[in-house]
Amino acid sequence: MGLKDTVLPQIPNFEAYTPGLAVDEIRDKYGLADVIKLASNENPLGTSPVVQRALTRNADMAFRYAQAGTPKLNAAIAKKIGVPEQCVVTGNGSDEIIDLLVRVKARPGVDNIIAFDPCFSVYKLQAKLCGVEFRQTKLNSDFSFDWDALLKLADENTALCFVTTPDNPSGYAPRVEELEALAKRLPEQCLLVIDEAYMDFVEDQDAYSLLSRREEFPNIAFLRTFSKMYGLAGMRLGYGVLPEWLADYCLRVKLPFSVNILAEIAGIAALSDTTFVEETMRVVTTGREYLTEQLKKMGFVVWPSKANFLLVDMPADAPFGAKEFVEKMLRCGIILRPLGSYNLPRSLRITIGNERENNVFIETAREILAHG
Template sequence: MSENFSPFIREEVKSFKPYSPGLGIDEIKHKYGLSRVIKMASNENPLGVSPVVQETITRNSGLAFRYPGANNPELCRAVAGHLELDPACIVCGNGSDELIDLLIRMLLVPGRDNIVAFDPCFSIYRLQARLSGVEFRQAKLNPDFSFNLKELLKLVDANTRVVFLTNPDNPSGYAAPASELDRFASQLPHGCCLVVDEAYIDFAMPREHYSMLSFFKNDSNLVVLRTFSKMHALAGLRLGYAILPVILADYMRRIRLPFSVNILAEKAGQAALKDSDFTRESLSIITRGRKFLSVELENLGCSVYPSQANFIMFQPPVNAGHIFQELLKRGVIIRPLDSYGFSHLLRVSIGTREENETLIKYMQEIIG
């Protein structure tokens, strides 16, 4: 009987391929009979959740029966204070994914408007565009994975409503100077937004050289996305925010589901913004680990791409698929990039010192 519904499913849904997450720790433990698995595949903070945030969640757990405030005003004020912006510009969401979806549905008319992005890009841009029935155009990155903004601009026309850029980019870790992106934004036609996804901006050095926030007040067509998943280690609580022109923020609040950010995530986010010791230590761990892995991987004959993120992309001197499988057998999960179209490349998240050293030890064994 359920097959009777098939003719009524939208064509965009019938051919839909869902987002493909990285492998899970329990999955690999079970498959290979391992007692310990190191996950270095999903760009998570290797330090785990801050003790300050853990204590905040525990202290507020009794509030779980309450609905959060509509549009999370306390969290929006906290974010605005942290960034020295007007709270009217801030909209919080159930991860950046929700905000990306809302932007597309708010700004684009199916069958008329289009979105422009690089190839490859964060797959959620493409998936949500397709689900919304919106044309999705892509320009190739330069061979070194830097941004070919001239080619990107060629795809923009009068019906382009959004250009998506991830900076620093995933999976390469490349980051473009904010001044370049500001010039690009000034070339976009009226009614077209430049949406810069800064999920990894906290790991770029110096951050002010790469972040678009310094241009936000002057660029009327700029939207900046941020997340609590990376630096603040709250990936499991699903929390992000958008920084938008006031008029766009107002409309987004109108269409956003009223309680998409739960009350514990809201409290955790506020605590995370105050925990400067944790963010300072996280940045130190990532910076030192990024340098260590880059040097050691190069010593093993790998071609390592420069990164301003909390991960490294590299090409091993032997088959990448072989490296990936052999690491799995030893209990280390990294990310193959077949889904991006790069079967010869691998991506590894920066771990703790012990995790990084373990990875290199196993890589030495495998490469020989």
């Protein structure tokens, strides 16, 4: 047996996470001066000026290790959303919290994890890496959630159940009554992980999120991120609101300093900038309505969304499919997200941009559909 043959058996066939294309990548490939990225659900306003100033003031601190466990950021998060500090675990993006939950809660070769299909691919990737069975059931045809089908996947060895709301790539969000019923019907040993990466874009959060009622549900963990609403995707910062006992276990095994000192500073500053959040919400809400109206006029099927993106199907009379449409848009300097990897070959996901970006996208789409 050679050295290469001693890696974990699941590694050779492992498929890595596929991120959206980068602006520089497309600019260089096609020799473009201006590129608009509407593919990765980033904030249409960029990064808050308050955060930028905080980073500039503290840039000389980059040589320091962060304080273990990021207690100042945890306290700021806890105060902002009204939960005990002991329940907050921050990470290098919410991806790290997902990884921690899988490694802490699910026993390799024994337990299983359940989720819908499609779902955020990191759930499946981390389960596979950790040697945990991953079970999925299809969404309904309108992208709503088939709770009965999901529950049929669960048994006495189901460690985790992942639900994303608003969901990606559809933007669909079930009401709290449905989530409450699910939490009560899952096996006793199963932790319901509700990934709320896009919940900040929901106007009536109490109607769609159980976070404010977390004490009623000791079997629920919540995930949130600074990447979307707060414009910090590049800083890699997310957090979980977990049962206190689970937060303690996660902190014991979490890699030290995974949240760097500048990310912590940025997170605290972002939470304080309510003006930026309000303006982001206005731009996203207005842009979502505008894009929905204009895309429908061109024949696209636009699915209802409560997130900062839209799932759309190509017009029935389009002379080409979604993949070719996305490629034509790339050549014009606009990055969109094709959904072939979600088994949705005629669909694409469009991030809500700022007013200029939305207008350029619509004009370009109209031109491509008319003339190829």
